[in-house]
Amino acid sequence: MATTHVAVSEIEAEQGQQRIVNDLSIQVATVNGSGSQSSNLVLLRAIFQMGIPVSGKNLFPSNIAGLPTWFTIRASKHGYIARRKEIDFLVAMNPETAEEDVRSLEPGAAVVYAEQLNLNQIRNDLTFYPVPFDKLVAPVCPDAKLRKLVRNMIYVGVLARLLGVDMAEVEKAVRKQFKKKVKAAELNFNAVLAGYDYAEKNLEKADRCWLEPMDLTAGKILIDGNSAAALGCMFAGVTVVTWYPITPSSSLCETLISYMKRYRIDPETKKATFAIVQAEDELAAIGMVIGAGWAGARAMTSTAGPGISLMSEFVGLGYYAEVPGVIFDIQRVGPSTGLPTRTAQGDIISTALLSHGDTKHILLFPCSVEECYSLAIEAFDLAEEFQTPVFVMSDLDLGMNTWMSDAFPYPEKPIARGKVLTAEDLERLGGFQRYRDVDGDGIPYRTLPGTRHPAAGYFARGSGHDERAIYSERPEVYVNNMDRLRRKFETARNRVPGPVLERDHGTAVGIIAYGTSHWAIVETLDQLKREHGIEAGYCRIRGYPFNDQVADFIGRHERVYVVEQNRDAQLAGLLRLDLSDDLVKKLRRVLHYDGLPIDARSVTDSILAQEAER
Amino acid sequence: MATTTLPSPPQKVNRIGLEVAAYKGNKTTLCAGCGHNAITERIIEACYEMGVEPYRVAKLSGIGCSSKSPAYFLRSSHGFNAVHGRMPSVATGALLANRHLLPIGVSGDGDTASIGIGQFVHLMRRNMPIIYIIEDNGCYGLTKGQFSATADLGSVLKTGVVNDLPPIDTCALAIELGATYVARSFSGDKRQLLALLEGAIAHNGTAMLDVISPCVTFNDHEGSTKSYSYVRDHDEPLEEVSFVPFFEDISVEYDPGTTTDITLHDGSHLLLKKLDSGYDPTNKGEALRALTESHDKGEVVTGLFYVETKRQNFIELLNLVEEPLATLPESRVRPPQSALDEVMAGLR
Numbered sequence: 017m018a019t020t021h022v023a024v025s026e027i028e029a030e031q032g033q034q035r036i037v038n039d040l041s042i043q044v045a046t047v048n049g050s051g052s053q054s055s056n057l058v059l060l061r062a063i064f065q066m067g068i069p070v071s072g073k074n075l076f077p078s079n080i081a082g083l084p085t086w087f088t089i090r091a092s093k094h095g096y097i098a099r100r101k102e103i104d105f106l107v108a109m110n111p112e113t114a115e116e117d118v119r120s121l122e123p124g125a126a127v128v129y130a131e132q133l134n135l136n137q138i139r140n141d142l143t144f145y146p147v148p149f150d151k152l153v154a155p156v157c158p159d160a161k162l163r164k165l166v167r168n169m170i171y172v173g174v175l176a177r178l179l180g181v182d183m184a185e186v187e188k189a190v191r192k193q194f195k196k197k198v199k200a201a202e203l204n205f206n207a208v209l210a211g212y213d214y215a216e217k218n219l220e221k222a223d224r225c226w227l228e229p230m231d232l233t234a235g236k237i238l239i240d241g242n243s244a245a246a247l248g249c250m251f252a253g254v255t256v257v258t259w260y261p262i263t264p265s266s267s268l269c270e271t272l273i274s275y276m277k278r279y280r281i282d283p284e285t286k287k288a289t290f291a292i293v294q295a296e297d298e299l300a301a302i303g304m305v306i307g308a309g310w311a312g313a314r315a316m317t318s319t320a321g322p323g324i325s326l327m328s329e330f331v332g333l334g335y336y337a338e339v340p341g342v343i344f345d346i347q348r349v350g351p352s353t354g355l356p357t358r359t360a361q362g363d364i365i366s367t368a369l370l371s372h373g374d375t376k377h378i379l380l381f382p383c384s385v386e387e388c389y390s391l392a393i394e395a396f397d398l399a400e401e402f403q404t405p406v407f408v409m410s411d412l413d414l415g416m417n418t419w420m421s422d423a424f425p426y427p428e429k430p431i432a433r434g435k436v437l438t439a440e441d442l443e444r445l446g447g448f449q450r451y452r453d454v455d456g457d458g459i460p461y462r463t464l465p466g467t468r469h470p471a472a473g474y475f476a477r478g479s480g481h482d483e484r485a486i487y488s489e490r491p492e493v494y495v496n497n498m499d500r501l502r503r504k505f506e507t508a509r510n511r512v513p514g515p516v517l518e519r520d521h522g523t524a525v526g527i528i529a530y531g532t533s534h535w536a537i538v539e540t541l542d543q544l545k546r547e548h549g550i551e552a553g554y555c556r557i558r559g560y561p562f563n564d565q566v567a568d569f570i571g572r573h574e575r576v577y578v579v580e581q582n583r584d585a586q587l588a589g590l591l592r593l594d595l596s597d598d599l600v601k602k603l604r605r606v607l608h609y610d611g612l613p614i615d616a617r618s619v620t621d622s623i624l625a626q627e628a629e630r
Numbered sequence: 631m632a633t634t635t636l637p638s639p640p641q642k643v644n645r646i647g648l649e650v651a652a653y654k655g656n657k658t659t660l661c662a663g664c665g666h667n668a669i670t671e672r673i674i675e676a677c678y679e680m681g682v683e684p685y686r687v688a689k690l691s692g693i694g695c696s697s698k699s700p701a702y703f704l705r706s707s708h709g710f711n712a713v714h715g716r717m718p719s720v721a722t723g724a725l726l727a728n729r730h731l732l733p734i735g736v737s738g739d740g741d742t743a744s745i746g747i748g749q750f751v752h753l754m755r756r757n758m759p760i761i762y763i764i765e766d767n768g769c770y771g772l773t774k775g776q777f778s779a780t781a782d783l784g785s786v787l788k789t790g791v792v793n794d795l796p797p798i799d800t801c802a803l804a805i806e807l808g809a810t811y812v813a814r815s816f817s818g819d820k821r822q823l824l825a826l827l828e829g830a831i832a833h834n835g836t837a838m839l840d841v842i843s844p845c846v847t848f849n850d851h852e853g854s855t856k857s858y859s860y861v862r863d864h865d866e867p868l869e870e871v872s873f874v875p876f877f878e879d880i881s882v883e884y885d886p887g888t889t890t891d892i893t894l895h896d897g898s899h900l901l902l903k904k905l906d907s908g909y910d911p912t913n914k915g916e917a918l919r920a921l922t923e924s925h926d927k928g929e930v931v932t933g934l935f936y937v938e939t940k941r942q943n944f945i946e947l948l949n950l951v952e953e954p955l956a957t958l959p960e961s962r963v964r965p966p967q968s969a970l971d972e973v974m975a976g977l978r
Contacts, residue, residue: 237977247973253963255955256726275973279965287951289962291726296752300719303712303749307723310710311688311731312956314963315723329713337710423974426967431960464956465688465708466728472685475701477711487701 038068038093040104040225042175045117047110049081051165054193054204055172056087060418061189062172062181063091064238067230071097071535072418073613078263078356084113091227094542097420098535099613104225105179107171108135109149118142126223128174143222145215147174152214156206169204173211178219179227183212237423241414242318244385245344246272247424248392249316250279253431254342256315257292258304260323263356264412265346268318298323302330305341305405309334310476312436312464314396318344320412321363322353324370331405332371333478335501338451338460340399340434342392344408346415349611358611359412361531364586367407368560374498378406378508379560383534385419391558393427394513400434402508403462411581413532413613435461439469447471450485451497458504505561512559515566525552525627526573528566530587532613533579539616540623548624552577557587562594570599575630577623579606581614645681645877653678655702660695665817665843665858666765670702672820673734673763676827677704680875688724688731692717692746695772695845696738696765704734715746718753721760722944728954729945732831733760740770743779743798750800754807754836756944761830761837762809764800765817767845768856775848786853800840801935802921805914810835810938812917814931816861817843825873825900826934832876834895835943842930861930868920868933869911870903892937902934911937 042059046052053074060072070091077083090100102122108114108129115138118127123141136144149167157166169190176186187205194201245268249257257276259269273292280289295301301317308315319327324345334341347363349355354362368379378398380391391408399406435455437448442463448471451460460483463472474485481497482488519541520526529537534556544550555569570576570591578588585605592600606622608614641649653674658667677687687707691697693714700709712720721733742750742764753762768781777785780800781793804812811833815823823841830837842861844850850857855864869890874880876897884891884901890911892900902911910916917936924931951958 235978237974239977247970251964251970253958253960255958255963256723258723258726279969280963282951282962285951286949288949289951289955289958291948291950291955293722293726293948295719296748299716300722300749300752303716303719304723304726306712307690307710307720307725308727308956309723310720311724311727312954313723313727315727330716333713423978424970426970427964431964463708464728465724466686466731466954466956468683468685470684470706473704473706473708475689475709475711477709478713479711 034224035226036224037226037228038091038230041088041090041100041102042105042107043103043117044087044107044171045110045113046085046087046168047112048077048079048083048085050168052085052087052109052168055168056089057418058169058186058189058193059172059175060089061192061238062176062185063089063227064233064420065185065188066182066227067233068093068227069095069097069232069420071420073099073413074417075612076357084110093230093232095232096535096539096616098539099615101615101617105175105223107175108133109168109171126225128171128178145174145178145219147171147211147214152210153207156210157203162203166203166207169207170211173208173213174215174219176208177212177215178221178223179225181227182229233420235423236420238418238420239385240267240416240418241382241385241388241410242268242346242416243271244388244424245392245408245410245415246275248389250275251427252314252393252396254314254316254396255290256304256308256313257290257317258295258301258308258315259317260295260298260301260319262320262323264348264416265318265320265323265344267416268344268346298326299330302327302341302343305343306330306334306339309339309341309399310465314400316342316344316396318346320346320348321350324363324367328371331377332373332375334405335371335375335377336478337476338403338462339405339476340403341405342395342399342408343405344410347409347411355611357412359532359581359613360609360611361409361411361533361581362586362609364409364582365589367409368590376505376561378402378404378512380406380408380513381530381558382408382410382414383531383556385414385421386424387558388414389424391513397429397432398508398512401432401511402459402504403434409531411532435459437461437463439467439472442467442469442471449483450474451481451500452483453500453503457507458500458502459507509561510563512561512563514563515558515569516556517565517569518554518556519551520553520555520569520572521551522572523551523553524574525550525623526569526576527552527554527579528557528569528576529554529579530557533581536614536616536619537579540619543616543620544623550627560590562591566591567595567599570595570602574602575604576602577604577606577626579614579619581608583607583609644678646683648678650674650678652684652706653704655705658702659698661847663846664695665767665845666696666699667702668817668820669763669765669823669841669843670699672823672827674703675824676831680828680831681877682732682831686730686732688721688733690717690721690724690733690735692737692741694738694741694770696736697741699736699765700734715741715744716749717741718746718749722753722756722758725758725760725945727956729950730954735760735762737762737764739764739766739768739778739780743800747798751803751807754804754809754838757808757810757835757941759835759943759945762839764840765843766800766840766856767843767849768854769845769849771845771848775845782855785855788848788851799921799925801838802918804836804838805917805936809838810941811837811934812936813838813934814840814842816865816930816932817841818858818862819865819932822867822871822932825871828873828875829871829894829898829900829934832894832896832898833937833939835938835941864928864930866924866929866931867905868909868931868935869905871933872901872903874899874901892939894939900934900937911935
């Protein structure tokens with residue numbers, strides 16, 4: 017396909033326009049269940065293989081087939097992989113949404129569309145590329161039943177031709193997508209070729225977007241956050257996994273099952289070094305985690321907001337009886353059922369303080385697929401070191417979308433199992449008291465059921481208990497225990513992963529963000545500097561309780577914008593509980609909560625507006 | 631040889647050399663005369679006689695009067711008093727972590743048949759190897775006597791309130807759902823309850839025992855169908871239950887056709903001497919029919935309703951390594967660098 021670039025530059029010369037290279041976003045509008053996910057991933061992968069930083073975001077309905085769905089691909093030579101609001105290239109495949117999709121475009125955008133939709137009648141400030149999809153798919157796919165699925169591959173070919181995607185990379189991506197299904201790969205690639213040929217013969221390039229090979233993705237991987245978290249769990253040595261299906265978390269446990277079957281079967285006995293159970297509901301899933309954690313397993317579950325709500329009572333038991341467990345919250349939009357297939361960071365306060373009474377929990381905030389992996393490993397160590405439930409606060413955008421990343425490093429630290437006394441320890445010590453703060457860090461010692469020593473047993477309970485785990489309602493015993501639990505939480509403050517500080521030079525403006533907002537912030541920092549000369553410091557929080565460095569960061573800045581994907585400024589709320597009044601006064605809010613992944617332009621605009629009002 | 635130390639009188643010990651004291655727990659805080667205390671005594675006796683290693687036992691419970699009782703037996707075993715109605719999931723998790731534990735779960739009729747019915751049915755369905763005891767008094771004792779879902783139709787509270795809903799029969803439910811050892815007994819029937827508990831310890835799979843256990847404070851009056859006098863008057867044992875543990879070399883003589891001999895997992899035997907009906911406890915349909923008929927007649931039928939000794943339990947289905955998952959070393963739970971490299975290569 018070496019001819020591509022020659023042909024392309026000829027067209028460009030004729031038009032005399034300025035080329036926009038490796039900086040575009042493509043939106044594909046299709047119908048759910050039409051096989052478009054394969055086409056979109058092929059396109060994404062082909063661009064990735066060209067060495068261009070790329071990201072893909074699937075905006076899908078809570079539906080199996082028939083409702084509209086959109087997929088956005090962003091290619092950026094600058095490495096920006098957050099969602100971009102402006103669309104340069106629309107592929108309109110869904111008659112139901114096509115008109116609105118076209119109307120929402122910025123002037124100058126390009127539209128590839130099914131010919132019969134006549135979209136070129138709607139506006140005259142766009143570039144239109146009509147394609148007779150049905151006519152093209154018939155000859156390459158004789159089986160009429162498969163045409164609906166293969167049809168979408170045609171736009172991959174059309175885009176490849178129009179944007180200059182190397183067809184050799186497209187072919188490689190098709191083969192990767194269909195793996196061992198050779199016939200399916202053949203069929204789909206023929207459809208790509210049909211689209212390419214059609215575009216070559218019939219479409220005249222009239223937009224300015226181009227893709228050209230770079231070398232910014234060498235050695236990198238493409239993976240979704242849930243798969244990355246699953247890998248982290250496996251390498252953390254998870255032994256008990258109990259779960260209940262819920263969007264957008266199901267794929268975490270499902271992927272984990274496939275990894276565990278591959279890598280965690282004992283080579284000699286062919287027996288599993290893990291138990292994975294699909295529970296009857298989230299109550300049972302967390303109950304099994306608590307039971308397994310109590311009995312010494314590295315246990316976990318994965319869920320989303322509604323599951324977290326159901327787990328509330330058990331998590332309080334885990335906190336008070338001091339039982340380790342790891343819970344992944346792949347956050348989606350609430351309240352209630354909310355928008356189950358859209359993204360948010362709306363469970364921060366409810367999870368941090370989950371359950372009745374004075375409870376607080378350790379939270380970790382991964383921003384990337386690499387952190388889904390590394391913080392999963394960290395979560396298991398923290399849960400066992402602190403003998404408490406630990407939450408990994410991912411979200412739908414991170415969990416279900418495909419992200420580019422450096423390859424994950426093999427864990428350096430050995431597994432930390434915390435303060436567990438063996439029969440030999442008990443023999444030496446002559447006994448133990450389950451809830452006694454021996455070391456002054458608030459973390460007591462525990463034994464596991466099945467420990468062969470008469471002094472090993474104790475009675476774990478959710479009711480009031482003394483240092484020997486014996487039922488007690490005495491006021492001073494209760495206070496003593498609750499104060500120790502607070503001490504334990506304070507120990508966690510500087511043990512959880514600290515914030516990542518960037519451009520922290522004590523400027524007037526600071527930004528605090530966490531999780532997937534990071535990718536918008538990276539771009540916002542550049543926009544503020546490039547477009548408005550504002551230098552901002554950036555503190556990305558990775559854990560709760562907040563590390564002391566967070567307060568120090570706020571102290572060094574005059575105004576600190578806390579960027580979140582929820583309506584109520586939830587993390588800022590937790591900061592308020594923690595900070596002195598003079599620091600609280602510095603906090604400002606930047607909130608994004610429409611269910612779409614946060615974008616840099618919205619953040620930049622919000623900060624600028626608040627700076628102007630000052 | 632001027633003096634000879636007189637040997638102290640030999641302490642009675644069981645087959646693993648433990649005295650009965652090793653199986654006792656804290657002093658009960660339940661009401662004097664509570665049926666639950668009698669059940670506690672039988673659990674102590676059964677564990678002692680069977681020579682159960684206390685370190686292997688995990689005592690589990692939910693919330694309620696019944697759920698306090700694990701504190702009153704096997705002091706040196708680990709125990710977990712969990713949340714209301716959700717002991718089954720905690721027990722399941724504990725067994726997943728350590729398949730060698732012997733979980734003894736104690737629940738109540740409210741804890742099981744109302745708030746806990748969801749977890750109860752799934753525990754039965756999985757046939758987890760656990761002993762699940764319902765201390766069934768037909769009322770909520772700890773909140774002062776409200777009806778539970780096992781209260782019989784027409785049963786009357788002390789306050790005069792009449793129960794107008796039919797009871798949930800936890801035994802019928804357990805049989806229907808796949809539990810493999812299902813019995814009903816009465817806290818006042820020492821002999822039957824002990825034999826059924828010992829059989830439960832010997833069984834591999836879910837052993838579900840619904841033990842009618844009168845609440846002396848709130849449900850032991852005229853008009854109650856869970857009172858001592860009512861149950862004594864209406865108790866209709868299906869069979870005479872005897873238990874012969876695997877470690878006792880006793881051959882029992884019985885006339886052919888009069889007794890069903892069930893060989894349990896560990897080699898122990900349950901001998902069920904047929905009373906008039908000629909009841910077959912390996913027949914699911916017959917078990918369910920017997921329960922339905924007893925309800926219709928207003929009887930409290932007791933005994934072993936159903937037993938199935940061949941079905942795999944849930945842990946066996948999972949194909950786990952022999953050692954407890956909880957204590958597998960890092961080398962067995964963290965795959966090597968080469969595994970990560972292989973995964974990463976596939977993602978490029």
